[in-house]
Amino acid sequence: MTKRNLFAGKRRSDGVQFNVLSEDEVTDIHMGTLEVLERTGVFVEDEEAREIFAGAGAQVDASKGVVRIPPHVVEQAIRTAPSKVVLAGRSPKNDIVLEAGRVGFTNFGEGVGIVDLTTGELRVPVKQDVADTARVADYLPNVDVYERAVGSQDVSQLSAPLHQAQAWMANTSKHGFMGSGNAYLSGKLLDMAAAIVGGRDRLRARPIISFNTCPVSPLKLVRDTCEIIMAAARGHVAVNILSMAMAGGSSPVTLAGTLVTHNAEVLAGITLSQLTQPGAKVIYGSSTTAMDLRLASASVGSPECALISAAVAQTARFYLLPSWVAGA
Amino acid sequence: MKAHMSWLTDADREAVYAEAIRILETVGMKMKGSRVLPRLREAGATVDEHTGVVKFPSGLVAEAVARAPRDVLMAGLEPRNDVLLDGSQTFFNPSGCAAKAFDRTTGAVRPSTLADVRDGTVVLDATPQVDVMWTFVSATDVPLERRELVEFYTILTETEKPLVFVDCPTRTEHVRRICEIVSGDLEGFRARPRLSLLCAARTPLEVNGDLLDVTIEFASLGAPTWVYSMPIAGATSPVTPAGTLALMWAEVLGTITAIETAAPGAPVVACCGPGILDMRHATMSLGNIENTMMGGASVEIGHHLGLPTHNSGLSTDAKHCGVQAGYEKGLKLLAAVATGADIVSGGFGLIDSSSTFSLPMIPVDAEIAAMARRTVQGFDISPETLMGDAVERVGIGGDFLREKATSRRIRAGEHFQPTIASRLPYEQWAAEGRTEIDAADDVVAAALAARADRGPYLSDEQRRELAQVCGITPQELKEWGQ
Numbered sequence: 001m002t003k004r005n006l007f008a009g010k011r012r013s014d015g016v017q018f019n020v021l022s023e024d025e026v027t028d029i030h031m032g033t034l035e036v037l038e039r040t041g042v043f044v045e046d047e048e049a050r051e052i053f054a055g056a057g058a059q060v061d062a063s064k065g066v067v068r069i070p071p072h073v074v075e076q077a078i079r080t081a082p083s084k085v086v087l088a089g090r091s092p093k094n095d096i097v098l099e100a101g102r103v104g105f106t107n108f109g110e111g112v113g114i115v116d117l118t119t120g121e122l123r124v125p126v127k128q129d130v131a132d133t134a135r136v137a138d139y140l141p142n143v144d145v146y147e148r149a150v151g152s153q154d155v156s157q158l159s160a161p162l163h164q165a166q167a168w169m170a171n172t173s174k175h176g177f178m179g180s181g182n183a184y185l186s187g188k189l190l191d192m193a194a195a196i197v198g199g200r201d202r203l204r205a206r207p208i209i210s211f212n213t214c215p216v217s218p219l220k221l222v223r224d225t226c227e228i229i230m231a232a233a234r235g236h237v238a239v240n241i242l243s244m245a246m247a248g249g250s251s252p253v254t255l256a257g258t259l260v261t262h263n264a265e266v267l268a269g270i271t272l273s274q275l276t277q278p279g280a281k282v283i284y285g286s287s288t289t290a291m292d293l294r295l296a297s298a299s300v301g302s303p304e305c306a307l308i309s310a311a312v313a314q315t316a317r318f319y320l321l322p323s324w325v326a327g328a
Numbered sequence: 329m330k331a332h333m334s335w336l337t338d339a340d341r342e343a344v345y346a347e348a349i350r351i352l353e354t355v356g357m358k359m360k361g362s363r364v365l366p367r368l369r370e371a372g373a374t375v376d377e378h379t380g381v382v383k384f385p386s387g388l389v390a391e392a393v394a395r396a397p398r399d400v401l402m403a404g405l406e407p408r409n410d411v412l413l414d415g416s417q418t419f420f421n422p423s424g425c426a427a428k429a430f431d432r433t434t435g436a437v438r439p440s441t442l443a444d445v446r447d448g449t450v451v452l453d454a455t456p457q458v459d460v461m462w463t464f465v466s467a468t469d470v471p472l473e474r475r476e477l478v479e480f481y482t483i484l485t486e487t488e489k490p491l492v493f494v495d496c497p498t499r500t501e502h503v504r505r506i507c508e509i510v511s512g513d514l515e516g517f518r519a520r521p522r523l524s525l526l527c528a529a530r531t532p533l534e535v536n537g538d539l540l541d542v543t544i545e546f547a548s549l550g551a552p553t554w555v556y557s558m559p560i561a562g563a564t565s566p567v568t569p570a571g572t573l574a575l576m577w578a579e580v581l582g583t584i585t586a587i588e589t590a591a592p593g594a595p596v597v598a599c600c601g602p603g604i605l606d607m608r609h610a611t612m613s614l615g616n617i618e619n620t621m622m623g624g625a626s627v628e629i630g631h632h633l634g635l636p637t638h639n640s641g642l643s644t645d646a647k648h649c650g651v652q653a654g655y656e657k658g659l660k661l662l663a664a665v666a667t668g669a670d671i672v673s674g675g676f677g678l679i680d681s682s683s684t685f686s687l688p689m690i691p692v693d694a695e696i697a698a699m700a701r702r703t704v705q706g707f708d709i710s711p712e713t714l715m716g717d718a719v720e721r722v723g724i725g726g727d728f729l730r731e732k733a734t735s736r737r738i739r740a741g742e743h744f745q746p747t748i749a750s751r752l753p754y755e756q757w758a759a760e761g762r763t764e765i766d767a768a769d770d771v772v773a774a775a776l777a778a779r780a781d782r783g784p785y786l787s788d789e790q791r792r793e794l795a796q797v798c799g800i801t802p803q804e805l806k807e808w809g810q
Contacts, residue, residue, distance in 0.1 A: 018666060020331040025709040032714045043724045066724065113754065122754055219724040249727055253734040253742055255707050257715030290743045292751050293734075299751050303702040303744045310331065311707060 003096040003144060005104045020310045026318045029256070029311075033263040034071040041068035042219045042268040046226035052275045067268075074267050077274035083320035085238050085281045087145055088206040090196060091173035096144045098283070098322035104144035107137055108326070110179065111150040125150035130167035138172035147212070148178040161185050165192055165209070177240060180211040182224045186231035193237075203236070210238040210283070215265035217243055217250035217288075226272060233273050233280035240324050241269035242285025246298045247308075249291035255304060259311055262288045270321075284316040285324040300326060331706040333666035335625045341632055344570065344625070348577035349386045351533070356383035357582035361537030364544060364590045371589050380537065382582070389581050392588035398634045400552050400595040400670075402460055403520035405488035405510075405785060410520075411459045413597065413636035413670040418704075420457050420697050422676040423643065424464035425494050430649075430686040432772075440685055442467035445479055446808070447776060448677060449486040451690050454775035457697040458676055458690075460524075461491045465685040477502060477798035484510060485784040485791055485810070492524045492554060496539045500546075505797045507549060509790055518550035521595075527587075528556035529579040531564040540586055547587050547594035554638065555583045556599040560612050561622075563605040569622050576600050576622070577629060584635075597671065599638040600626035614674075614681040615645035615652070620660040624667035631668070639664040641700075642674035642693050645681050649689050649765055653679055658696050665700040672697075688768035695748045702744040747771065784810055 021029070041059075044050050044067045054060045059068040084099040096104055114125040117132075133149035148164050155163040161181045168176050169192065180186040193209040194200045213228040215221050221229075232239035243265040245251035251258040266284055273280045290304035291297070299305065309325035316323030336344070359365060360380025369375040374383040399414040411419050429440040445467050452458045463479055470478045476498060483491060484506070497503040503523075504514075511517035527543040529535045547553050557579040559565030565572040580598050587594050602622045606613045613619075623639035630637025641664030646653035657675070664672045675682050676697075677690040707713075718731050728734050748767045750757050784791060795805060 018331060018333045020329070020706050021709070022329045025329060025707065028709050028714065032716060035716065036719055040720055040723060122758070216725075218719070218722060218726065218728075248734050248738060248743065249729055252715035252718050252728055253731070253737045254713040254715055256709045256713040257719065259707075260714055260716070261719055292743070292745075293729075293738050294745070295751055297751060297753070301749060301751070302746075303699045306703055307331070307706065 003094065003104070005096070005102050005144065018310060019314070020307055021314050023318075026315055029259050029263060029315060030318070032260040033267060034074060036219070036260060036264040037069045037074055037268060038071060039068070040219065041066045042221055042264065043067075044221050044226060044268075044272075045223040046221075049221065049226035049230065049272055052230075052272065056275050069268065069271060073275075074271050077271040078267070078319045078321070080274045080278040081270055081282050081319075081321055082279060083322070085283065085322050087175040087210060087238065088208050089174045090169070090208050092206075094144075094174045096175060100317050100320060100322075105142050105327075106145045106147050106177065106324075107133070107143055107149050109147045109149045109151070114150050124153045126154040127152040127163050127167050130164045131171045134168035134171035134176075138174055143174070145175040145177060146172045148176065159185070162188055162192070165189050169193070169196060169208075175208055175210065177210045177212050179213065180228050180231070183227035183231050186211060186228055186235065190231075190235045190237065207237045210240060210281075212240045212242060212285070213269070215241065215243050215269055217245035217265060218261050219265060219268075221265075221268055221272065225269065229269055229273050230276045233277035236281075238281035238283055239273060240283040240285045241266050241273070242324060243288055244298070245288040246291035247289070247304065248293055249296070251288070255290075255308060255311070258288060258308065259315070262286060262308075262312070263315060282321065283324045284312070284319065284321045286312040287326045288312070289326065329706055329709075331666055331704045332668065333624065333663060334628065335621065335667065336628050340625075341629055344573050344577060344629060345633075347574035348581055349389060351574060351578035352384040352389060352582050353386060354383070355533060355578075356381045357529075357579065358382075358534040359537055359540055359586060362540045362586070364540060364586045367589050368586060382586075384582060384585055388589075389585050392585035393581065393633050393635065395588040395592050396584060396596050396635055397593060398636065400597055400636050401521065402490035402524055402552055403522050404490050405522070409488050409490065411490050411671075415631065415636070415668070415670060418665045418669055418701070419459035419671040420676070421460035421492065421671060421673045422452055422458060422462045422464040423640070423673045423678055423682050424462055424685075426465045426678055426683050426685040427468055428680070428684040429465060430684065432687055432769075437684055439468040440465045441469040442478065442482060444685055445482050446486055447687060448685060448690070449483050450779040451687055451772050451775045452676060453487040453489060454778060455676065455690055455694045457694040457701075459489065460671065461487045461489045462673070463492070463494045464676075464678065474799055478800065480506060481794055481798035481800050484794060485786055486779070488785050490522060490524065492526060494526050496525070496527075496536075496542050500542055502797050503546070504549070506794065507546075507551070509793045509797065510786070514549060521550045521552060524552040524554060524597075526554040526556055526599075527583060528558060529583055531557060531559040531579065532575060533579060533582070535579070535583050535586070540583070544587055544590045547591040547596075550595070552595040552597060553587060554597045554599045555580050555587070556601060558601045558603065561602060561604040561618065562607060563612075565602070569618055569625075572602050573600075573622055573625055573629075576602060576626065596635070597638055598626070598630040598633075598635045601638075601640045601673075612681065613645050614640075614643040615656040615660075617660060617663075619643065620663045623669070624663055627667045627669045636670040638671045638673060639667060639669035640674040641665065641669075641672040642676060642678070642696065643682055644675065644679055646679050647684075649679065649686055649692065653689070654692075657693060658699075661696050662700045662703060665697075665704050687772045688765050691768040691771035692748055692764060695746060699744060699746075
């Protein structure tokens with residue numbers, strides 16, 4: 001049976017709601033973002049992506065790779081992106097519906113170390129670890145979809161995403177997310193998923209895989225990110241466009257300012273997706289947090305991370321888009 | 329805006345209140361032996377002298393609630409320690425009363441002692457997140473007949489924060505004298521009440537008549553009363569949160585009505601501290617999440633009625649300062665603070681369903697409280713904080729480290745800086761080999777060392793008089809370095 005998780009804060013007779021932004025404040029963030037995208041723009045490394053933006057009316061500075069996107073193009077993209085995304089499991093009982101306010105859970109990735117179950121020591125992850133994490137996620141009822149938890153270091157790093165996919169696809173019947181590397185590897189991953197479900201057409205009906213990609217803060221869509229977004233749109237699978245800005249480092253020190261640059265990066269990615277294929281499935285993602293300036297590191301255990309995640313989820317609801325935020 | 333969590337619709341809230349009133353009207357509350365019964369009858373309640381059951385008309389309850397002040401002051405030794413429950417912020421207090429303690433030296437759990445009361449008070453006093461003190465742990469090494477007054481003396485000389493006596497004082501004349509000593513005289517106490525009392529109902533629907541009389545005696549002097557209901561869902565109250573909420577509010581409103589009828593305008597705090605019966609083990613759980621959920625709903629009901637309202641947020645059923653303690657305390661406290669409770673209790677330094685006291689848990693709990701406060705503070709959205717100029721200046725691919733606003737705002741506390749939590753890279757953390765409890769132990773040691781330098785609170789004369797009232801011998805004072 002398709003999973004439809006609980007609604008958070010739906011005004012019925014019950015439900016608990018946690019609000020961090022007023023409607024006006026969300027609008028402020030949106031307006032600030034449109035200004036950044038139009039005036040400062042974003043760096044778009046991929047030439048084909050720049051052509052797509054230019055075709056829609058964006059101003060492209062080819063020498064610098066900077067694309068300035070007019071507000072109407074961004075807002076049209078927000079409208080054409082679907083507000084409901086169904087993520088298929090290999091087993092239909094694990095299908096999950098993403099839509100406004102319905103909250104699900106996933107693990108996270110990609111861990112570059114793993115605590116060995118037997119020795120308790122920290123070590124480099126191997127392919128078997130990917131398989132094991134998928135199996136545990138498959139077992140846990142509150143993990144709705146799997147994200148490739150660790151990156152195997154015992155395989156060629158050029159083809160690592162394919163090894164990881166092989167490991168998790170065989171060990172969970174839940175839907176899986178992973179960084180798909182680049183255009184070439186994305187195509188191969190779609191072939192692998194198609195082989196499982198019975199062809200590319202069947203994959204379109206039952207997409208068992210989604211891609212993750214991260215803009216580089218501040219305000220950069222590097223080539224791989226562009227390729228992954230376009231490949232997902234053309235391959236009819238969802239892409240989770242997830243910024244990882246660090247307030248004080250790669251984004252403004254204030255959480256308000258960070259929400260703006262974060263939003264600009266994700267919306268630039270969503271716009272590319274929708275210009276590639278209107279109606280392509282996108283997820284509004286965030287692992288944005290505060291930078292601990294004493295240690296020059298991103299702290300994900302901070303209250304700022306929780307606040308940003310809550311604000312991002314609210315912003316995505318304002319756009320009627322499914323969201324994916326850092327939580328656990 | 330500030331982050332906020334809400335639990336009930338207006339219709340839900342009214343339904344719970346209406347059911348609480350129905351319970352008070354039709355079932356009533358037992359207050360056997362209390363001197364307030366004739367006054368309640370005069371005021372319009374139906375009183376059965378034989379059983380002590382009082383049935384309250386809804387108008388009487390509404391009148392009593394209207395008499396209770398919205399803002400309640402709990403005074404500290406100095407005005408800077410004052411706590412004014414006025415709905416503008418959430419304060420914290422410990423809970424208790426524990427009868428066991430983790431021994432800092434041996435790590436074993438043993439009966440708690442007077443030394444635990446003293447050291448715990450010193451550390452809680454030095455903890456900025458703790459606003460109100462509480463008789464949080466019992467001195468089981470002091471004979472029972474002396475214990476209460478020895479604990480009062482110890483806590484009052486080791487904290488400058490407002491204090492709540494959790495158990496009903498058995499020697500009211502002594503406590504009355506304590507009020508005079510700490511505040512100069514009874515008028516001084518009324519203006520700046522340093523002590524509050526707790527009046528807990530015996531669920532379902534009973535409050536001890538003697539306890540009620542003591543409560544009213546001190547409420548008449550101006551001492552705030554924490555009117556508590558602590559049902560155990562599934563055992564002493566209905567298993568459903570809705571049913572427990574209604575029963576809890578019936579008890580709180582019934583008790584408040586008795587107090588306000590006898591002492592009109594007396595300051596009261598509505599306290600809902602529900603537990604649940606864990607049916608698998610037949611144990612009472614305080615770490616359950618329903619406790620804070622029902623407390624959150626209660627805060628909405630209480631605030632609608634214009635009453636300062638408490639929620640419990642740091643209680644845990646964990647048996648040691650480990651993972652379970654962290655997630656139960658963290659999740660519950662955030663929910664409690666985000667609901668906008670006036671004051672949150674539950675267990676600075678307490679684990680094991682508030683039965684066991686642990687000194688190093690205090691700084692950990694303080695960090696949880698500070699994180700919850702930061703989270704609920706939410707976002708400040710303005711043209712200045714959106715930092716559009718900086719974004720244009722830094723442009724694409726730069727960094728914000730060199731922006732003046734970055735260092736200025738970090739120094740001003742823009743981002744939370746933990747005291748206990750480690751944000752080190754794994755290898756460095758492993759090489760240092762220090763856990764959260766080690767970091768907490770350092771905080772405890774620093775607080776105890778600072779106490780040794782500062783000496784006890786109150787003037788020499790106040791302490792001398794207090795020692796006399798509380799029956800502390802000169803020999804004991806010498807032993808305690810006083």
